[in-house]
Amino acid sequence: MVVFIIDINKLYSDRAGKMRKSVIRELLKVTQDPEIISFAGGLPNPKSFPISDIESCIHEVLKNHGKTALQYGTTQGLRELREAIAERSYKEGMDISADDVIIMSGSQQALDTVGKLFLNPGDTALCGLPTYLGGINAFRSYEANLEGIPLDGDGMQIDVLEETLKKLRRNEIFPKFVYVVPTFQNPAGVIMPESRRKKLIDIANEYELFIVEDDPYGKLRYDANHIKPIKAFDDIGSVIYMSTFSKILSPGFRLAWTIANPEATRKMIICKQALDLCTNTFTQFITLEFIKRGSLDLHIMKLCEMYKPKRDTMIEAMEKYFPDGYTCHKPKGGMFAWVTLPEGIDTEVMFLDAIKEKVAYVHGKAFHVDGGGARSMRLNFSYSTDEQLDEGMKRLGSVIKKKLEKQETVV
Amino acid sequence: MVVFIIDINKLYSDRAGKMRKSVIRELLKVTQDPEIISFAGGLPNPKSFPISDIESCIHEVLKNHGKTALQYGTTQGLRELREAIAERSYKEGMDISADDVIIMSGSQQALDTVGKLFLNPGDTALCGLPTYLGGINAFRSYEANLEGIPLDGDGMQIDVLEETLKKLRRNEIFPKFVYVVPTFQNPAGVIMPESRRKKLIDIANEYELFIVEDDPYGKLRYDANHIKPIKAFDDIGSVIYMSTFSKILSPGFRLAWTIANPEATRKMIICKQALDLCTNTFTQFITLEFIKRGSLDLHIMKLCEMYKPKRDTMIEAMEKYFPDGYTCHKPKGGMFAWVTLPEGIDTEVMFLDAIKEKVAYVHGKAFHVDGGGARSMRLNFSYSTDEQLDEGMKRLGSVIKKKLEKQETVV
Numbered sequence: 001m002v003v004f005i006i007d008i009n010k011l012y013s014d015r016a017g018k019m020r021k022s023v024i025r026e027l028l029k030v031t032q033d034p035e036i037i038s039f040a041g042g043l044p045n046p047k048s049f050p051i052s053d054i055e056s057c058i059h060e061v062l063k064n065h066g067k068t069a070l071q072y073g074t075t076q077g078l079r080e081l082r083e084a085i086a087e088r089s090y091k092e093g094m095d096i097s098a099d100d101v102i103i104m105s106g107s108q109q110a111l112d113t114v115g116k117l118f119l120n121p122g123d124t125a126l127c128g129l130p131t132y133l134g135g136i137n138a139f140r141s142y143e144a145n146l147e148g149i150p151l152d153g154d155g156m157q158i159d160v161l162e163e164t165l166k167k168l169r170r171n172e173i174f175p176k177f178v179y180v181v182p183t184f185q186n187p188a189g190v191i192m193p194e195s196r197r198k199k200l201i202d203i204a205n206e207y208e209l210f211i212v213e214d215d216p217y218g219k220l221r222y223d224a225n226h227i228k229p230i231k232a233f234d235d236i237g238s239v240i241y242m243s244t245f246s247k248i249l250s251p252g253f254r255l256a257w258t259i260a261n262p263e264a265t266r267k268m269i270i271c272k273q274a275l276d277l278c279t280n281t282f283t284q285f286i287t288l289e290f291i292k293r294g295s296l297d298l299h300i301m302k303l304c305e306m307y308k309p310k311r312d313t314m315i316e317a318m319e320k321y322f323p324d325g326y327t328c329h330k331p332k333g334g335m336f337a338w339v340t341l342p343e344g345i346d347t348e349v350m351f352l353d354a355i356k357e358k359v360a361y362v363h364g365k366a367f368h369v370d371g372g373g374a375r376s377m378r379l380n381f382s383y384s385t386d387e388q389l390d391e392g393m394k395r396l397g398s399v400i401k402k403k404l405e406k407q408e409t410v411v
Numbered sequence: 412m413v414v415f416i417i418d419i420n421k422l423y424s425d426r427a428g429k430m431r432k433s434v435i436r437e438l439l440k441v442t443q444d445p446e447i448i449s450f451a452g453g454l455p456n457p458k459s460f461p462i463s464d465i466e467s468c469i470h471e472v473l474k475n476h477g478k479t480a481l482q483y484g485t486t487q488g489l490r491e492l493r494e495a496i497a498e499r500s501y502k503e504g505m506d507i508s509a510d511d512v513i514i515m516s517g518s519q520q521a522l523d524t525v526g527k528l529f530l531n532p533g534d535t536a537l538c539g540l541p542t543y544l545g546g547i548n549a550f551r552s553y554e555a556n557l558e559g560i561p562l563d564g565d566g567m568q569i570d571v572l573e574e575t576l577k578k579l580r581r582n583e584i585f586p587k588f589v590y591v592v593p594t595f596q597n598p599a600g601v602i603m604p605e606s607r608r609k610k611l612i613d614i615a616n617e618y619e620l621f622i623v624e625d626d627p628y629g630k631l632r633y634d635a636n637h638i639k640p641i642k643a644f645d646d647i648g649s650v651i652y653m654s655t656f657s658k659i660l661s662p663g664f665r666l667a668w669t670i671a672n673p674e675a676t677r678k679m680i681i682c683k684q685a686l687d688l689c690t691n692t693f694t695q696f697i698t699l700e701f702i703k704r705g706s707l708d709l710h711i712m713k714l715c716e717m718y719k720p721k722r723d724t725m726i727e728a729m730e731k732y733f734p735d736g737y738t739c740h741k742p743k744g745g746m747f748a749w750v751t752l753p754e755g756i757d758t759e760v761m762f763l764d765a766i767k768e769k770v771a772y773v774h775g776k777a778f779h780v781d782g783g784g785a786r787s788m789r790l791n792f793s794y795s796t797d798e799q800l801d802e803g804m805k806r807l808g809s810v811i812k813k814k815l816e817k818q819e820t821v822v
Contacts, residue, residue, distance in 0.1 A: 010619065011588075012678070013527070014531055016527070020681070021681050022486075022688075049477060049478060067460060070664070071454060072452070075433075106687045117423060117424060118423060134688070246483075251481070253481070253693055261419075264419060274430065275686070277433075277517055280665045280691045283693060
């Protein structure tokens with residue numbers, strides 16, 4: 001057995017000291033116990049994976065492009081895949097070309113790239129309260145200060161954002177970007193309306209900052225109308241847009257993409273060269289073939305058909321099993337319900353009780369950069385079976401009830 | 412057309428200013444002209460890819476593990492793949508377990524992780540003169556100072572390394588690590604003997620620094636005996652070892668791995684969470700299946716049978732077509748020949764002539780952190796056909812001759 005005798009702590013960078021374990025990734029380990037019903041991860045339903053279609057695509061890819069699909073690719077990514085993405089983006093209202101697209105090794109790499117490229121230690125960036133914790137982790141790993149802007153039922157409160165930016169400017173703090181998940185926000189599930197989206201562009205212009213628009217769930221739409229991404233209103237090149245194939249095809253393929261102005265794109269490519277040279281070529285080819293066959297849109301339709309009733313099952317089970325006093329905004333798309341429990345409950349503390357009752361979630365604090373969110377929790381409805389959804393919510397309801405009863409006893 | 416009106420340069424981080432385009436990645440673009448014979452990239456021969464074996468592995472994977480192989484995986488990587496790597500590493504003399512292994516999205520990500528975790532702006536790290544430029548790019552992207560240590564026919568000159576460390580220590584500079592490619596060094600092709608490997612461990616102990624051992628080519632051995640990695644002599648946990656499936660299976664799969672002490676491994680996993688959550692699950696499963704069938708060792712044997720004569724063809728063509736006065740250490744493995752030309756030639760300048768004659772290489776300066784290497788160039792022999800090897804070297808010989816003749820005229 002080897003013993004490390006050097007004092008490794010002397011060797012770490014300052015930023016290494018700021019890196020925190022991802023709560024979700026750690027939870028995923030805990031929840032590998034098959035008896036636990038987990039609402040923690042943002043995982044697609046495994047039954048949704050179009051396995052035989054994928055195998056058929058692979059056969060085509062290996063037959064026609066084997067030598068290229070197994071080789072290194074360019075850092076920016078497979079041109080035909082970028083063209084397909086540009087075409088799809090155009091239909092969503094974004095006036096862009098394949099040159100504006102970079103294929104990333106998952107959205108997390110896009111977030112890391114933004115952090116690496118724009119954040120000096122001590123720099124400020126803005127994000128929602130709550131917001132996706134992968135964004136928090138990426139930006140904090142570059143020693144950024146994250147300033148939280150509260151959400152309401154229409155997403156980030158733009159008036160608070162403006163006030164905050166004014167206040168920061170008075171203190172000579174100039175944030176580098178605002179990070180938003182405007183459609184089916186993770187974790188809150190809300191949609192930012194068009195008026196706020198347009199207003200964001202004005203703010204970016206006025207305060208000279210980027211908007212980092214993270215859009216993994218826009219296609220998983222159950223009862224909302226299509227709403228254009230912020231990037232579609234971006235006439236000044238201020239939006240760095242990112243989306244992913246993880247939620248609409250396969251997370252195992254590790255494929256996402258960015259759309260940005262030519263100068264930011266150029267620099268992000270240089271940055272990515274040093275990160276991983278290029279994204280997985282093989283899964284890029286498979287995904288391209290899947291899109292070319294028209295299978296992706298069909299698959300997205302199937303996913304929506306699968307997830308909408310799951311959402312309903314979860315919301316109904318919540319009504320059935322949860323004690324009064326909670327709030328939950330019924331999400332119109334995406335993968336998550338965001339629940340806030342009555343005063344006095346700390347979902348981080350309650351997690352241990354939940355695990356004992358074989359049910360898991362992500363506690364709300366994980367999504368807050370200001371220490372808030374103690375009463376909230378994120379519940380994923382896409383991954384579980386209908387039986388698990390019902391049984392899991394029953395268990396969770398019972399955990400919450402016990403917690404509240406205990407409280408009353410103490411009082 | 413969108414015009415970006417924000418002054419983006421005000422928004423970049425300081426480190427963004429230190430990021431340089433990878434010369435090789437840029438060359439790859441130039442050399443996409445099919446008439447150019449390129450010795451530039453470190454690409455496996457596309458004919459080597461075991462396409463039908465891979466398709467058969469995929470069939471098994473999708474049949475038995477489809478739902479897991481297309482889903483998110485753990486950050487550390489597929490346990491069975493880590494076990495297979497640990498078992499193979501044990502045979503090479505490394506006393507390690509699957510817990511010490513992380514599956515990375517290519518070696519470049521391993522290099523980036525080391526940079527992010529250990530390098531503050533202004534920190535010093537040591538590397539060979541010459542050394543792999545992907546390492547240079549990764550470490551410089553964290554604003555490190557790179558101190559070069561010259562190589563001889565036995566790799567990094569350990570006595571110069573010690574002198575340099577002493578000198579740095581007198582100036583109160585404490586380097587974080589030494590980056591080495593000890594076996595079939597990229598680009599120089601040389602092998603570091605066991606005595607120097609052991610000595611490196613003593614130095615790491617004495618100067619309290621890490622050894623970052625990059626070993627992509629160790630298995631591509633043509634007439635050298637097996638030599639244990641530095642990690643095999645590491646009784647103090649000072650070596651962060653990395654290797655890759657890119658050169659022995661498929662670069663398109665983007666799969667590499669690290670082996671390090673438990674504390675560094677723990678921290679690298681946290682770092683990787685924010686980089687990309689996890690490595691491509693699908694290609695991990697395929698590669699595991701390929702190994703389990705015993706196909707990997709057979710494939711490596713085939714690669715050596717394919718590349719050894721290619722090396723010979725290149726070296727012979729060099730003797731036939733190059734004017735006198737060059738030196739080339741005949742590599743005993745790997746993918747590269749490293750050539751140094753007569754005084755007065757600048758291979759970076761000569762590159763334009765070479766492109767005109769439809770032949771490409773990587774100029775030596777790209778591998779030097781001290782501005783040296785002007786007379787050298789790296790030539791890849793694994794990628795080209797035998798005809799291309801002969802014809803390309805003929806073209807290159809002619810370019811060099813013309814350059815030398817011009818020089819004489821000038822004098």
